[in-house]
Amino acid sequence: MSGASMRPFDELDVSPLEFWSTTMEERDKTFSVLRRERPLSWHRPMQGGLLAPDIDGVWVATSHELIAEVSKKPEIYSSAQGINMEDLSEDIVEAASSMLGTDPPKHGSLRKVISSAFTPKRVSLIQEQIEGQAARIVDDLLKEKEGDFVKLVSKRLPMWTVFEMLGLEEELREETALHAEELVSWNDDDVAAGRQPMELLNGALVSLLTIGMEFAGRRRAEPKSDLMTALVQAEVDGRKLTDDEIGSFFVLLSVAGNDTTRNTTTIAARALQDFPVQRALLMEDFDGRIGGAIEEFVRWTSPVMSFRRTVTEDTVLGGHDLLKGDWVVMLYTSGNRDESVFVDPWKFDITRSPNPHQGFGGGGPHFCMGNFVAKMQLRAIFDQLLHRAPNLRVGDPDFLTGSFVRSVKSMPCTVD
Amino acid sequence: MGFADADEVEKYLGGIFAEALADQEIGPKLRATGISLKTVYADPDVTLLIDLGAGQVTRVDESAESGAEMRMAADTGNSYWQGKVNLPLAMAKGKVKVSGDIASLLKLAPLTKKLVPAYVARLNADGRTDLLA
Numbered sequence: 001m002s003g004a005s006m007r008p009f010d011e012l013d014v015s016p017l018e019f020w021s022t023t024m025e026e027r028d029k030t031f032s033v034l035r036r037e038r039p040l041s042w043h044r045p046m047q048g049g050l051l052a053p054d055i056d057g058v059w060v061a062t063s064h065e066l067i068a069e070v071s072k073k074p075e076i077y078s079s080a081q082g083i084n085m086e087d088l089s090e091d092i093v094e095a096a097s098s099m100l101g102t103d104p105p106k107h108g109s110l111r112k113v114i115s116s117a118f119t120p121k122r123v124s125l126i127q128e129q130i131e132g133q134a135a136r137i138v139d140d141l142l143k144e145k146e147g148d149f150v151k152l153v154s155k156r157l158p159m160w161t162v163f164e165m166l167g168l169e170e171e172l173r174e175e176t177a178l179h180a181e182e183l184v185s186w187n188d189d190d191v192a193a194g195r196q197p198m199e200l201l202n203g204a205l206v207s208l209l210t211i212g213m214e215f216a217g218r219r220r221a222e223p224k225s226d227l228m229t230a231l232v233q234a235e236v237d238g239r240k241l242t243d244d245e246i247g248s249f250f251v252l253l254s255v256a257g258n259d260t261t262r263n264t265t266t267i268a269a270r271a272l273q274d275f276p277v278q279r280a281l282l283m284e285d286f287d288g289r290i291g292g293a294i295e296e297f298v299r300w301t302s303p304v305m306s307f308r309r310t311v312t313e314d315t316v317l318g319g320h321d322l323l324k325g326d327w328v329v330m331l332y333t334s335g336n337r338d339e340s341v342f343v344d345p346w347k348f349d350i351t352r353s354p355n356p357h358q359g360f361g362g363g364g365p366h367f368c369m370g371n372f373v374a375k376m377q378l379r380a381i382f383d384q385l386l387h388r389a390p391n392l393r394v395g396d397p398d399f400l401t402g403s404f405v406r407s408v409k410s411m412p413c414t415v416d
Numbered sequence: 417m418g419f420a421d422a423d424e425v426e427k428y429l430g431g432i433f434a435e436a437l438a439d440q441e442i443g444p445k446l447r448a449t450g451i452s453l454k455t456v457y458a459d460p461d462v463t464l465l466i467d468l469g470a471g472q473v474t475r476v477d478e479s480a481e482s483g484a485e486m487r488m489a490a491d492t493g494n495s496y497w498q499g500k501v502n503l504p505l506a507m508a509k510g511k512v513k514v515s516g517d518i519a520s521l522l523k524l525a526p527l528t529k530k531l532v533p534a535y536v537a538r539l540n541a542d543g544r545t546d547l548l549a
Contacts, residue, residue: 051523089525095504196519202504203518209508244505 007057010034010041014060017047017187020403024302024333025346031062031334039063040318046085046329046403048187050197053087058308058327059320064338064358066318067330070309071362077309077328078103079366085306085329085403088201096183096205098245098252100366107365113241114249115369117230126165127376133160134380138388142415149394149413153385154265155258157377162257165373166250167226168215176211179204180254187402190409205251212250213243253370259405260303261374264359265381266408268297270394272386275348282350283386293350294378299357300348305333305406307361332358333406391416418491418547422462422475428547429457429493430464430473432535436527437471439534445527447471451520454482457490484516497528497535498549 012030013019019027034041041060045053061067070077080103082093093101099110137156144152159177168176182204185191192200219229231246241249272279282289311326322328335358337345342352360368368374385392395412419425437443450469456478457463465476488496492511495501503525506512514521539547 051526054526087526089503089522090529091503091505091525095502095508198522199519202507202522205504206507209505213508244502247505247508 007042009044009057010038010060012041013043015044015046015058017401017403020187021401023399024406028334028337028346031331031337032339034060034062035334035338035340039066040320042320045087048086048197048403050186050201051087051089055087055325055327058085058329059317059322060329060331061318062331062334063318064335064341064356064362067332067335067358067362069317070328070330071358071366072364074103074107074365076312076315078312079107079307079309081310083307083309085308092202092205095209095244095248096251096255098248100252100256104365109237109239110241110245111365111369113234113236113239114231116236117227117234119230122165122227122230123372126161126373129164130157130161130376131380131383133157133164134377134384137381138384141385141389141392145416146414147412149269149411150262150266150408151410152413153381154262154269154408157265157381158258158261161261161373161377162253165227166215166253167219167224167228168211172211172215176208176254177258179207179211180251180258183208183251183255184259184405184407185400185402188400188409191400208251208254209247212254213247215250216243216246256368257370257373259407260368261377263303263405263407264297264301264374264378266397266411267301267303267406268378268382269385269392270397270411271297271300271348272382273392273394278348278350279386286383286386289350290379290382291375292353292355293382294375295355295357296348296350296352297378298359298374299336299342299352299355301406302333302336302357302359303406304359304404306331306403307366330362332362335362389415419460419494422460425457425460425462425490425493426464426475428535428538428544429455429490429497430466430475431538432497432531433464433466433473435534435538436531437468437473439531442527442530443471446524449520449524451517451524452483453521453524454480454485455493456485456487457493458487459489459491462490482516484518484521485514486521487513494547495549497532499529499532500549 039062042057043060044057045055061070079101082088083101099107134157137153141152163173182200186197186201216232220232223229282293306329308327308329311322311324313324315322339345360371392415397408397411400407400409446468453466455464463476463478465474465480
């Protein structure tokens with residue numbers, strides 16, 4: 001027996017899919033005990049429909065401090081062997097994760113080339129476009145008057161932003177967004193609709209890669225003034241992106257750009273309704289308080305609940321001996337409710353300061369590169385919603401099952 | 417340089433499965449999947465049926481029945497077994513086509529990656545450095 005297989009599993013079980021089908025509030029009762037008493041704990045491998053992992057168990061980091069420590073030491077806690085709580089083949093990690101699934105120095109060089117395409121001029125252009133689009137979305141909401149908030153509002157702005165920025169042709173956007181959604185939904189029966197988890201995931205991935213690589217090919221042949229053209233032309237230190245790297249980055253951008261902001265919009269809309277005092281506070285000085293409010297929206301939502309690392313050398317974390325090859329899962333969803341960092345963490349407080357949330361990651365080289373675009377979108381959409389649809393009422397969100405993203409499939413709404 | 421003829425494709429791309437089935441660690445895992453996989457190679461053309469449940473690799477007609485099917489150029493197969501082909505990316509580029517029980521097929525992928533060193537070692541042992549990617 002290996003050392004890892006002899007460790008007893010924690011009595012609080014966070015591995016069953018059933019655990020991840022409950023609410024964040026419910027799950028946090030367990031995380032709260034772990035954070036305070038055993039911020040690093042050993043658990044059975046995550047239950048799920050993908051590969052049967054070739055590991056004895058997983059370390060789960062629940063405290064803000066340990067999540068930050070793991071995030072900031074990429075040389076010890078590697079992303080290249082997978083970033084999910086569930087096991088995926090190396091091929092899928094490479095094809096689906098782009099720079100998320102790489103370590104230094106490859107990570108830095110890839111991120112540098114990709115960043116070079118996001119010029120200040122492009123960013124300021126995006127900002128104006130986002131504001132215009134947010135206004136159009138709320139125009140339509142006011143006409144519709146009722147329906148699914150996710151469909152009518154939250155999914156529209158991120159989808160539009162990411163694809164407009166890239167320059168993806170209009171007729172491909174719905175299909176691409178659908179595959180992006182499927183890619184993170186393998187454990188949800190509604191989305192899978194009878195398909196095996198692995199079949200769903202791989203099918204979505206191959207479709208996204210195909211769309212991305214064909215799109216890159218069109219821009220190579222006929223350059224335009226969009227981000228995809230900038231990506232195919234980008235060159236830093238003599239390095240250009242390969243077709244495979246562009247395809248993979250297209251997947252990352254389609255997923256990370258759509259899902260996270262969509263869910264933050266949905267969950268924050270509900271929070272502003274549930275906490276009317278906070279909403280009133282925001283409305284008293286929207287321009288002065290929206291910046292802090294957005295940080296709280298992201299903390300409150302924790303749109304990415306977990307990422308995983310693999311230990312590259314024997315080390316010590318939180319007083320435990322970790323062995324090379326061990327998996328460490330960082331639960332941002334727990335770090336963002338850490339009582340030792342956030343006073344009254346279950347209070348939605350738009351004036352919270354400081355607010356060192358881990359909604360964009362725990363720090364270090366993988367900190368969310370698109371965070372500024374997400375903030376622009378959240379500011380624009382809530383500016384429009386709160387000022388122009390003050391009587392918006394939303395119902396109960398229907399959450400996706402899974403341990404990766406905190407996603408809302410639908411949420412009813414009405415406007416008077 | 418690539419494979420000279422169908423016999424060579426069978427020898428190497430079929431042979432790696434035969435070797436894997438005989439492996440103490442990987443063999444039982446492959447058998448346990450119970451998958452029958454038809455690999456249709458082109459240039460040179462040859463179709464192999466890998467019946468993992470029965471532990472057999474046989475040359476068959478392209479129309480043979482199977483649970484899952486993979487189609488690719490023999491050269492792509494040679495690169496795959498050397499760990500140089502990313503399956504989803506190859507599928508997106510149309511270099512590898514899969515059909516049938518895709519979920520089971522994909523679960524095989526991590527097991528097959530473990531066979532890369534054995535495949536490369538065999539090419540080297542046979543002096544087939546011309547086939548090294």
